[in-house]
Amino acid sequence: MIRSSVRSACNAIRFAQSMRYIAPRRFMATKSVELRDTLQKIYEDTLLPINDKVNGPLEKTTQQIPAMPIVFLLGNHSSGKSTFINYITGQSVQHTGVAPTDDSFTVIVPGQENTTKDGRTLVDDPDFGFGGLQRFGLPFLGHLSMKVRNDINTKDIILVDSPGMIDNPSTGMEKSSSRDRGYDFMGVTKWFAEKADVILFFFDPDKPGTTGETLQALTQALQGQDSKLHIILNKVDQFSKVHDFGRAYGALAWNLAKVIPRKDMPEINTMCVPHNEGMKEPDSPCIPLDDLQHTRQQVVDMVMNAPAARIDNMISKVSDSAQMLLVHSRVVNALKYNVARMARAKWAESILTALFGAAVTAGFWTLGTGVEVTAAMGALSVLGGGGMYAYKDFENKKEMKRITEDDALNHLFHTLYYKEISEGDEFIQSMWRRIFGSTKQMLNTVGLGDCESLKRSELARLEDIVRETVPRLRRETAPLRSGDDRHLPKEESA
Template sequence: MSRWGRKNVKKAPEVIRTVTEGLKSLYRKKLLPLEQYYGFHDFHSPSLEDADFDNKPMVLVVGQYSTGKTTFIKYLLEQDVPGSRIGPEPTTDCFTAIMHGDVEGLIPGNALIVDPNKPFRKLNPFGNTFLNRFQCAQLPNQVLESISIIDTPGILSGAKQRVSRGYDFPAVLRWFAERVDRIILLFDAHKLEISDEFSEAIGALKGNEDKLRVVLNKADMVDTQQLMRVYGALMWSLGKVFGTPEVLRVYIGSFWSEPLMVTDNRKLFELEEEDLFADIQNLPRNAALRKLNDLVKRARLVRVHAHIISYLKQEMPSVFRKDNKKKNLIYQLPVIFSKIQLQHHISPGDFPDCAKMQEQLMAHDFTKFKALKPNLMNMLDELLSSDIAKLMPLLRQEEIEAGVQPGVQGGAFLGTRAGPFVEGDPFGEVANENGEVGEEDEEWVVTKDKPKYDEIFYNLAPNEGKLSGTKAKDWMVSTRLPNSVLGRIWKLSDVDRDGMLDDEEFALASHLIEVKLDGHGLPPELPARLVPPSKRRQKGSDA
């Protein structure tokens, strides 16, 4: 073929099938070259990799020590996390990525950052001190099939915060905040003091307020009047720290599986938990939109960075008095920001933190900065003005398809939707889990306490030998256990799935409540020794 013929062969356009594919392509072709040319990664976050686009939605849990972060995660998963410890002192001293795995285990930080399938490779610059305090806990859990959770070290207060961590804690928080889908900021109803380190940590979350959800935990430990005062004090403190007129959404509750201390606000806690869980459940459906939003935010910051760097390059003298000019330009940076803002019609909200950039510029040689390159800037403008818009129909299609998906499943997300604990449906049915049924001749462990449970059962006035969902719920709620726990107990006890409890099922529910009150966990499925004898025969004949 002639050279003329080759010139006119058109390259087939790239076929984009998903929003994630489209974002990866746009980043590699149009944004990454600009980042590399203007040294964006030396001032802001490292470059993105495929794993940053492909990973599951992540939830970052942040709070002062002993506010219940690890307990909150255990409550969501209804399972202990390998390597975790709970106590009143600062017990979590590591960043722990809690992810799905077929086998339980811990992966140390240095091994994590070389795994191309995990989105943590760019944490390497934080050094060995941090990597020795970073790990991944893998476990087979249904919740983790849809999301991953990042547990953080408890933020210190008082004398404790004077001890250096040995790495830049706010910078690590900022790195995670830019990449996660949701940030849960936990407060303790008894510990509203915002320490200096906590204030710095909250500062590191700035720019990601859209991802932030504030949780006032352990609210069952105060009465209604005290709770109102605590809530007001928290809102005032948050207003001061964030420095914005907008009021953050605060979820009030007690996020653990123990009985409530003060039950006055039980209904409020149930509704707040339902709202928070619904928000977390929707994360997989909104993951593509979050990635698109974050890429647009990054592209706007890259555009501003390019204008700042090229302006500084332009103002530098070619030969003499370079050091004096550099110092003067750094001092004048707020004025330079204003000039760029007016000249290029850029919103002030797109600019980085001025004081932080002044500090970073001290270590750079301005003569090595690059001048403005029009073709790169045109590519960036094209990305923001038209390329992202072309992905919107695909995004809407994915949202429609995701709308029929159930979202995050398993763990505490099942409990509140079981039996009479379904809001407005006292006889709500639960899908059969196809659990294995025990052998007919195996002894039932509840037998020895059944006379005691029968007395309670008949005092509740069953109708035709069965208690309705409403009557059973009223009695179960009196134990003060959270609804998510009682929902799981109902799910395990209503063996025949008829929305009611007979004497054996009620005895089983009572036994499981006592097991839980004694501090033990609940089985994911009903083991053979707990299946009521009559239900074993019934299941056997069905089979």
């Protein structure tokens, strides 16, 4: 009886704490839907048609923007991800345990009834915006599920729980494969990270950042996601001595320093989560409980404020898409121009060779040379023109292979953006690094022949999105994230 009362009281406290987010979130959700519709129209009317023309780096799907804000949880197995999900939702949504309890990506969404659906159903539903996951194949869809819950505190937010990260069976990160799980685990992780508005990466005292998949995720899947990423050292209530805490914290910082190439380390949030049946606050003999509660509340705030982060992230997503597509298109245009120039030179030199032979043949005919000699010269003229065509075609194929090699592509990019690079524009170079792999793969598989050159008006439309549309949307949505509550609906007085 007492245990039940304690549990009810704790649930009531958490519900009361969550209520302070509801009014702003409802208004934010309305504005977020309006913005999503605007940005989705930009994708459908401009970005995707141009992307199809140039076989660009954007996903070949109209489901570009998920339906709700996404909070993506990563971490080693037994790092407390599932426990944190149960805590923040106020319900027992995920199974918890010391051993790995789930090998799937679980998408947790608010809904009208409690139900569980498979990955294929989630991907096929256009309302959720997860259609892009279909490209990872049926083996992955068998490791994807969706839980719909109608009684959770995280209204208007999608939580994505990932499988606990483990050491790869192969030795060394270089020899490991992203398909050790039967599907492209790092590719899926990168996809969710790009779509997410908040990323929480959990570590626990036993494995402070030492697993192979953890290092791969930080160096590959989470590249460029620094603004969303929050590092959490969880379960610090397990430490009985401050010395043990210091060693674990130092080990985590050391491991992060090896994969994060900058001098300033990201903030490490140290916290713990109630995990017993009564959700009683844990205690740590070496760290004050108030500090743990304060840090945990900060992490909860990050999750609950995901709708506000989504506003910026959606606009940034469109801006990045337009920028990447613009860089890709300019590179394709330049390559198409070079190929067309080589083709014109091939035909011109072949025709000139044939014409020269014809002129020589005509000269022999005029001088009264015998028919046999004149005929032989005519045949040589035709063979000369054909031979020149074959030679230039062979040379052009060699040149085409050369200009699509890594060094040549990088040189072409530096030529196209020499002004920006000379001014130290790191952003445009980061865009090139992001699309280089996909552009290279497109050239090696599909080839330039299946790409169209963009007109100036089409390039101008992409530039207009970057220079006009995105800044305008930033200004229009500024009150939603500035802390100015004058835009919020007023409470009616009783």
